[in-house]
Amino acid sequence: MADAQSGRSxxxxxxxxRYPSGALAVQNINLDIxxxxxxxxxGPSGCGKxxxxxxxxxxxxxxxxxxxxxxxxxxxxxxxxxxxxxVFQNYALFPHLSISENVGYGLAARGVNKATRxxxxxxxxxxxxxxxxxxxxxxxxxxxxQQRVALARALAIKPSILLLDEPFAALDKNLRLDMxxxxxxxxxxxxxxxxxxxxxxxxxxxxxxxxxxLSHGKLEQFGSPSDVYDRPQTLFVNTFVxxxxxxxxxxxxxxxxxxxxxxxxxxxIIARPAGGALTEGGRVTVCxxxxxxxxxxxxxxxxxxxxxxxxxxxxxxxxxxxxxxxxVKISQxxxxxxxxxxxxxxVRLAPLAPSLANAFPATF
Amino acid sequence: MGAAPASRDVTSYxxxxxxxxxxxxxxxxxxxxxQLLWLSLHNDTAALHWGLGxxxxxxxxxxSLSVLGSTLLLGAEVTAVCLVLGFPIAWLYxxxxxRLQTIIILIVLLPLLTSVVVRTFAxxxxxxxxxxxxxxxxxxxxxxxxxxxxxxxxxVVIALAQVQMxxxxxxxxxxxxxxxxxxxxxxxxxxAGSWRSFFKIxxxxxxxxxxxxxxxxxxxxxxxxxxxxxxxxxxxxxxxxYLYQQASTLQNWPFASAxxxxxxxxxxxVVSVFTTLGRMSRGYGGA
Numbered sequence: 001m002a003d004a005q006s007g008r009s010x011x012x013x014x015x016x017x018r019y020p021s022g023a024l025a026v027q028n029i030n031l032d033i034x035x036x037x038x039x040x041x042x043g044p045s046g047c048g049k050x051x052x053x054x055x056x057x058x059x060x061x062x063x064x065x066x067x068x069x070x071x072x073x074x075x076x077x078x079x080x081x082x083x084x085x086x087v088f089q090n091y092a093l094f095p096h097l098s099i100s101e102n103v104g105y106g107l108a109a110r111g112v113n114k115a116t117r118x119x120x121x122x123x124x125x126x127x128x129x130x131x132x133x134x135x136x137x138x139x140x141x142x143x144x145x146q147q148r149v150a151l152a153r154a155l156a157i158k159p160s161i162l163l164l165d166e167p168f169a170a171l172d173k174n175l176r177l178d179m180x181x182x183x184x185x186x187x188x189x190x191x192x193x194x195x196x197x198x199x200x201x202x203x204x205x206x207x208x209x210x211x212x213x214l215s216h217g218k219l220e221q222f223g224s225p226s227d228v229y230d231r232p233q234t235l236f237v238n239t240f241v242x243x244x245x246x247x248x249x250x251x252x253x254x255x256x257x258x259x260x261x262x263x264x265x266x267x268x269i270i271a272r273p274a275g276g277a278l279t280e281g282g283r284v285t286v287c288x289x290x291x292x293x294x295x296x297x298x299x300x301x302x303x304x305x306x307x308x309x310x311x312x313x314x315x316x317x318x319x320x321x322x323x324x325x326x327x328v329k330i331s332q333x334x335x336x337x338x339x340x341x342x343x344x345x346x347v348r349l350a351p352l353a354p355s356l357a358n359a360f361p362a363t364f
Numbered sequence: 365m366g367a368a369p370a371s372r373d374v375t376s377y378x379x380x381x382x383x384x385x386x387x388x389x390x391x392x393x394x395x396x397x398x399q400l401l402w403l404s405l406h407n408d409t410a411a412l413h414w415g416l417g418x419x420x421x422x423x424x425x426x427x428s429l430s431v432l433g434s435t436l437l438l439g440a441e442v443t444a445v446c447l448v449l450g451f452p453i454a455w456l457y458x459x460x461x462x463r464l465q466t467i468i469i470l471i472v473l474l475p476l477l478t479s480v481v482v483r484t485f486a487x488x489x490x491x492x493x494x495x496x497x498x499x500x501x502x503x504x505x506x507x508x509x510x511x512x513x514x515x516x517x518x519x520v521v522i523a524l525a526q527v528q529m530x531x532x533x534x535x536x537x538x539x540x541x542x543x544x545x546x547x548x549x550x551x552x553x554x555x556a557g558s559w560r561s562f563f564k565i566x567x568x569x570x571x572x573x574x575x576x577x578x579x580x581x582x583x584x585x586x587x588x589x590x591x592x593x594x595x596x597x598x599x600x601x602x603x604x605x606y607l608y609q610q611a612s613t614l615q616n617w618p619f620a621s622a623x624x625x626x627x628x629x630x631x632x633x634v635v636s637v638f639t640t641l642g643r644m645s646r647g648y649g650g651a
Contacts, residue, residue: 057553079552086553092546096568105564106554157554 007035007191008070008160010056015065017051025051026217029065033210038187038194040204043214044240049197052214053163056195058082069160080109085154085192089166091146093138099125099149100134106157124152127186144175151186162187164196168203180207201241205229213237234275235360238287245293245328247286248362254278259359261286265322267302270354275361283362290317290331292356293349301350304328306341320349404621411618418622428606428623435586435603436630438520442585443578445525446532450577454536455566472533475526484594487523488514491595515597523595524585531584532577539573540566575642579635586631603627 012031018024026048033039041049054060056067058079067074074082093102101108103124104117112120118134125131128148138146147167154162167183168176184207187194198204204211205225213220213228213236221233232238239246249263259273261284271286278284304320307327311334318341320328330349341347351357407417422428457468475483490496491513498510513519543566551561567574589604596602603623611620 057549059549059552079549080555080557082553083555084553086550088546088550090544090546092544092550094547094550094565105551105556109551109555109557109560153550153554 007193009033009035009068010161010193010195011066011068012052012056013066013068015052015055015062015067017048017055017060018063024217026055026062026214029214029219031212031219031222033193033195035070035193036191037209038184038196038207040208040211041195041197041214042199042201042204042211042241044199047214048217049199049214050165051217053086053165053195053197056161057084057086057163083157083159083161085157085159085162087147087150087154087162087164087167089169091138091150093146093149093153095138097137098134099130099136099138099141102138102149103152103156105153110157120156121152124156125149127155127189128152128182143171144179147171147179148182151183155186155190155192159192162192162194164194166197166199168198168200176203183207205241211241213241215240232274232287232358235285235287235363238274238358238360242289243329244287244289247288247322247326247328248324249284249286249359251278251280251282251284251359253280258354259284261357261359263302264324265302265304265326265328266324267300267350269301269351269357271351271357271359272355274358278359278361284359285362287358287360288328288351288356290329291315292352293328293330294352295330296348296350298348301348303346303348306343306345306347309341309343320347400621400624403618404625406618409616409618418619419626421619422622422626431601431603431606432626432630434517434600435627436634438517438524438592438602439582439586439634441517441521442524442528443532443582445521446529446581447574447578449525450529450532450536451570451574454533454540454573457537458540472530472537476530480527480588480590483527484523484591487519487526487591487595491519491523514595515599517600520592520595520600523591524588527588527591528581528584531580535576535580536570536573539570539576543569571642575638579638582634582638583631 010031010033012029012033015026015029016024017026029052031039041052043049051060055062058074058077061075069082069084094105097105100118100121103121104112107117107120122131122134125134128151130145130148130152133141133145133149138149141149164183168179171179180203183194183196196204196207205228208225210222210224211228212222215236221228221237223231228237228241232241235246238244247263247265249261249265252260252262252268254260254273254277256273256277259271259278260268261271262268263286269286271284274287302322304322307319307321309319310317314334315331316334317329317331320330322328328349403411404418405414405416407413407415453468453472457465460468488495492498493510493512493514495513497513498507501507502510547565547569548561551565552558556564586602587604589608592600592602593605596605607620607623607627610616610623
């Protein structure tokens with residue numbers, strides 16, 4: 001399947017879209033996607049990720065900016081001439097057509113004769129491991145099978161870009177994992193440039209080569225999964241991707257690589273200035289993930305009182321009330337019975353390392 | 365079927381509740397129908413001698429057969445006009461904002477809110493020799509002599525189409541509304557143009573609505589006594605009027621009954637053709 005169409009690059013160049021009402025759906029989005037990459041567009045519902053997908057597919061004409069696939073600016077092309085394959089959230093299989101006819105639909109639109117269509121449909125159904133379903137109707141298939149058909153149908157037109165709109169949202173957890181592996185396998189085989197829209201951070205981090213995090217129509221960060229998780233550039237990314245404690249404080253001193261912050265909870269810690277330079281005396285929000293906190297001995301870190309403890313299988317999460325009245329979560333690996341902590345016990349906490357505490361200028 | 369006892373329990377519960385309506389139908393529908401059948405099976409107007417003479421008379425009389433034929437044809441023409449004009453309205457309805465939807469629904473339902481007599485007289489005013497259409501065309505210099513619109517098949521079809529339009533449009537709106545809008549997008553993204561998407565996806569999936577609309581429109585159009593008579597103006601004879609003349613004017617009740625039964629069977633035949641066509645299309649059983 002590695003033909004000339006596969007693996008083309010996709011550039012989203014300064015794309016802005018304004019609804020007729022005047023509200024901005026997406027604002028100055030720039031994405032430079034290499035041929036053959038899997039990209040996840042990650043964000044909460046209403047962040048504009050589906051709008052961006054529909055702009056790339058050609059269903060929405062953006063107000064400003066360009067979409068470039070390979071060497072072609074495709075803004076003037078209608079969806080049916082962009083050769084972009086889409087898998088819809090509800091799969092959108094044609095209910096009155098057989099599975100084989102569904103898969104062959106794009107080829108029929110291109111004037112391919114019936115025998116070739118059926119042969120190609122059968123080949124794709126084998127690729128998605130549904131060889132015996134060709135004559136059935138979509139409603140006779142399970143959700144996971146329908147999704148495989150939707151994938152086969154999108155791949156049949158040998159698209160230059162494959163767009164997946166919340167593809168796994170309707171599947172139960174086990175099936176979702178299977179399909180994620182399946183899609184990744186198919187993507188590897190075909191080398192097709194793939195864009196997955198999702199609100200599920202685990203899905204984004206596990207499947208994508210790079211993740212684009214969107215919030216309120218703006219691109220917050222575009223980077224590798226480890227960049228996004230370990231080196232978030234904005235407070236939103238830090239708190240949306242993975243879970244994080246938000247601790248307010250004041251900058252005591254700061255340079256480009258490290259800042260000393262006095263937390264309202266009552267301790268001075270060293271944090272990484274994650275969202276650009278910090279000014280002395282300015283208020284900041286420090287983000288520390290629960291798994292990056294540790295219990296420490298007297299006189300170091302900040303003090304707190306143990307509240308609720310939640311044993312979550314492999315880890316135990318304790319909620320600690322700090323001096324300023326806010327709650328901080330700490331997650332520990334569960335080793336024997338050592339996790340047991342008395343409710344109301346006084347403890348002291350500190351980050352595992354300065355690079356694991358991210359300081360962002362406070363926005364309020 | 366092993367499940368028979370259980371399903372009988374369920375239906376017996378429902379049957380009791382349906383009894384009042386069943387009784388009503390028995391007295392006011394089934395009984396008159398049987399009486400009609402009984403009457404039609406007599407050879408003389410006094411209904412004393414049994415026989416199939418009335419049916420033989422109708423089926424061997426070219427005039428009667430031509431009335432039946434032109435009535436069924438009228439129904440087909442009205443249905444075709446309603447379908448061709450109603451489908452775009454229903455299609456448009458699914459693609460506009462809520463405010464325009466309200467306006468479209470109002471326009472579609474308006475014919476139902478006025479009496480059929482008033483509507484029909486309005487069409488006489490519009491179609492007449494000195495009517496709105498002729499006056500406009502003459503003043504624009506497009507025609508010299510008034511067109512004959514009233515008392516023509518064309519006039520009857522147009523007036524009936526307007527009157528029956530809601531019966532076509534409403535089922536179509538419902539059927540088109542049930543189609544997942546993503547299907548159109550999916551078709552488009554797979555490379556199909558809008559005409560291909562329409563004929564391969566939208567139209568097949570809207571067939572249940574098309575069938576329902578056609579059945580209702582057809583049945584209503586061929587039995588529309590008032591509009592047929594007033595716009596047709598006695599120059600065209602359709603089954604309802606023919607029936608009325610035989611029963612009321614000529615007092616030939618057995619023949620009128622036979623006409624009724626034949627008309628009923630003809631309508632049922634056409635309706636069952638519609639239904640069979642619908643069943644054959646795979647879109648019918650779809651979501």
